[in-house]
Amino acid sequence: MAQGKLDPDSVPDDGLTTRQRRNLPITAVHTGTGKGKSTAAFGMALRGWNQGFSIGVFQFVKSAKWKVGEEEVFRRLGSLHTETGEGGPVEWHKMGSGWSWSRKAGTEEDHAADAAEGWAEIRRRLAAETHDLYVLDEFTYPLKWGWVDVDEVVRVLRERPGKQHVVITGRDAPQALVDAADLVTEMSLVAHPMQAGRKGQRGIEW
Amino acid sequence: MAQGKLDPDSVPDDGLTTRQRRNLPITAVHTGTGKGKSTAAFGMALRGWNQGFSIGVFQFVKSAKWKVGEEEVFRRLGSLHTETGEGGPVEWHKMGSGWSWSRKAGTEEDHAADAAEGWAEIRRRLAAETHDLYVLDEFTYPLKWGWVDVDEVVRVLRERPGKQHVVITGRDAPQALVDAADLVTEMSLVAHPMQAGRKGQRGIEW
Numbered sequence: 001m002a003q004g005k006l007d008p009d010s011v012p013d014d015g016l017t018t019r020q021r022r023n024l025p026i027t028a029v030h031t032g033t034g035k036g037k038s039t040a041a042f043g044m045a046l047r048g049w050n051q052g053f054s055i056g057v058f059q060f061v062k063s064a065k066w067k068v069g070e071e072e073v074f075r076r077l078g079s080l081h082t083e084t085g086e087g088g089p090v091e092w093h094k095m096g097s098g099w100s101w102s103r104k105a106g107t108e109e110d111h112a113a114d115a116a117e118g119w120a121e122i123r124r125r126l127a128a129e130t131h132d133l134y135v136l137d138e139f140t141y142p143l144k145w146g147w148v149d150v151d152e153v154v155r156v157l158r159e160r161p162g163k164q165h166v167v168i169t170g171r172d173a174p175q176a177l178v179d180a181a182d183l184v185t186e187m188s189l190v191a192h193p194m195q196a197g198r199k200g201q202r203g204i205e206w
Numbered sequence: 207m208a209q210g211k212l213d214p215d216s217v218p219d220d221g222l223t224t225r226q227r228r229n230l231p232i233t234a235v236h237t238g239t240g241k242g243k244s245t246a247a248f249g250m251a252l253r254g255w256n257q258g259f260s261i262g263v264f265q266f267v268k269s270a271k272w273k274v275g276e277e278e279v280f281r282r283l284g285s286l287h288t289e290t291g292e293g294g295p296v297e298w299h300k301m302g303s304g305w306s307w308s309r310k311a312g313t314e315e316d317h318a319a320d321a322a323e324g325w326a327e328i329r330r331r332l333a334a335e336t337h338d339l340y341v342l343d344e345f346t347y348p349l350k351w352g353w354v355d356v357d358e359v360v361r362v363l364r365e366r367p368g369k370q371h372v373v374i375t376g377r378d379a380p381q382a383l384v385d386a387a388d389l390v391t392e393m394s395l396v397a398h399p400m401q402a403g404r405k406g407q408r409g410i411e412w
Contacts, residue, residue, distance in 0.1 A: 043252070043276070178396065
């Protein structure tokens, strides 16, 4: 059967019309040891912003030194939406030492509790249908370390109401999460300048 | 030897200081059959824009139906730079049926000539140090089809003056290009909603 590039490979026997199926929310996972996992997730957020999506970014990182470039641009795009109505609203939260919505200061030792609190907030927002697109950046690590329960995450994602897209990034995505995702991309490192004694640089790495 | 996460794996014996090496321009290739190749490249451009880089995007695609979301946002960011001085300037060119700088209309049959003309313009801009970051989107296809000579591309990239970063995307990157790149990431498809009879949708695919 001849198919166009964008045609589905097959039509599943799930009782849904193409339109219903098309409008299902996407769960995407970007994993692997290569670069581009977060960058591609933020690229998806850029596209969503342009369509007027409400964007929620949650960075499960200890240090917020990296990826400040994206944060600055998305904060600017969020302001642009407030000022001119272009695109959609943007919220950008990072764990760092405690989430911005949390009053407690957080310490170096609180990462497990911070991660659990971040997930609890995301679960509340999913129930409230707060955003159209959620980026859970480096969320595979709290899953891997057992700070957040994978089975609960999978269940909450499966049962989430409405049409909320979720993109999860990070190495070593748990198999249960991969199995539950609609779109899983593995980024593999083929060559990297750091292997040739070169360090990260402005505009490329941050 | 204990190393921090961001330390280079080894220091090459190339006569360069760490600072000199750090400031070398990056040639990056995003290849493989998975998603995220272009999206991650545009994410890098976003980061570069935020650092004030002059961004030049060249899309070697026949149809410009896809990725209009990114184009709209980057055109908006380019305007923002003109209006407020924030970020850097942006030029976004696509082959479509003829490049924007070309006076001739172009026909369906002109793709090989159009691709060669696109590359000739990029070569001129590299010689003139026009941009800080070039995104050559889906440029592997004209290379694969022999419309643009791989060896010439590799030579021009190797000999380019100043500090101009180049990111090339597309499946089946030729080996000579991979060998010449500093950073090669392979995106592999693990699972995709299209395999389950779902078509692309607004905000996710475009």
